[in-house]
Amino acid sequence: MIRSGTHTSIHAALLAGAISLILAAGVWSAKSESSTNIKNIKPLIKQQQGPAATDPALQPDSVKPAQATPVVHHTVQAGDSLSSIFSQAGASQADLNRIMKADVEYLALETLQPGTELKLTFNEQGQFRQLALDLDPARSITYTRVGEDTFEYQKTVQDTHWVSEVLKGSIHGSFYQSAMNAGLSRAQIASIQQLLEHQLNFRRELRAGDTFSVIIGHERTASDSTGNTRIEAVSLERHNRTHTAFLFEDGNYYDQNGKSVLPAFRRLPTANSFRVSSHFNPNRLHPVTGRTSPHNGVDLATPVGTPVMSTGDGVIERVGNHPYAGKYVDINHGNTYKTRYLHLNKIFVRKGQQVRRGEKIAHSGQTGRITGPHLHFELHANRRPVNPLKADIPTAADVPETALKRFEQVAQYKLAVMSDAASRSNLMLAGVDTKFD
Ligand SMILES: [Zn+2]
Known part of the structure; x- marks a missing residue:
């Protein structure tokens, strides 16, 4: 479904501001929710561990002592540290240390985002058993005690799909500022520059009035935005040339003719080889x-x-x-x-x-x-x-002959979508279904 296609591209630039304001509410609030304000509640300690909670001397006779609920919930706030969260919940620093050890191959805990929900589970004896956190609405992680000194990492992933959105704008001042005005994020702008910088010099070759269109994919579960986005297509129209990059089903980006837009990767990150x-x-x-x-x-x-x-x-x-x-x-x-x-x-x-x-x-x-x-x-x-030594790495190859026809159809379709769309449109696109987890 394509919402609206009634504005010409000349009007689009003029209308960009107004339309982003109108659509921003619908499109972008869903996106920011997942990273910052899933819940506005303060850290919620459902039940502190320790004897105070069940001290009968503090309870009126008619009220039964509260059962020690062995789960502590905490919503990460700016300035929180895992160390303070663990102390507050009654879990030991030694266990936190064991969890960091289990995290070494994943690095999921080193930069906790405000809004992340943590759940600390204890057993009946008050021993700390598990840390669980939701990275986003589709992905959660647990660190579970599997021995006296050892915790184990496990990740759970829900099915997700991508919803596409077209953003358009025109150059007034720098590309960066123009792209920000069109509603693109810093990271998205950096990705676009990376995709097209082998075709043109962004500083020198853009002129006022040149236009650009971008298809941004937003990842969603059945009910929520995960906050993850990707560039699915970009087209930059200069006076007499158009530069493009399209995400294809193999996960690589190609221009309109099926030529790779990114240079090959190095296999390893050192100049000399090491054992x-x-x-x-x-x-x-x-x-x-x-x-x-x-x-x-x-x-x-x-x-x-x-x-x-x-x-x-x-x-x-x-x-x-x-x-x-x-x-x-x-x-x-x-x-x-x-x-x-x-x-x-x-x-x-x-x-x-x-x-x-x-x-x-x-x-x-x-x-x-x-x-x-x-x-x-x-x-x-x-x-x-x-495996970095064996995996297929981007080799700057073109779309394979056998897939070229399919690629050209996808590219033509996306170009048409970008050119017909209003300056900001929400749409569902079929054709690219790169599986992320
Ligand atoms: Zn290693």
């Missing part, structure tokens, strides 16, 4: 519990101070410091691919920065809890860690 001291292993067994405890990356035996490069063009998504993973960097390479670099010594990039394939981002080190210096490197495809 692999530990391989990628999704089935690794925990030495104590004997349960599966995957190694989601490959360890390279790099001495401290070895230059670490981004393996592809991308945008720095996270820079952090985890008690077990040490100093780390996450890079988003156009949404389908992501890379992660752990145990770094020095980091030369900051969140939001664009980097090129081969650009130095850090020096390797031995930060975090590790026995010797090395670089732990991860490659994720569609949110799943894959």
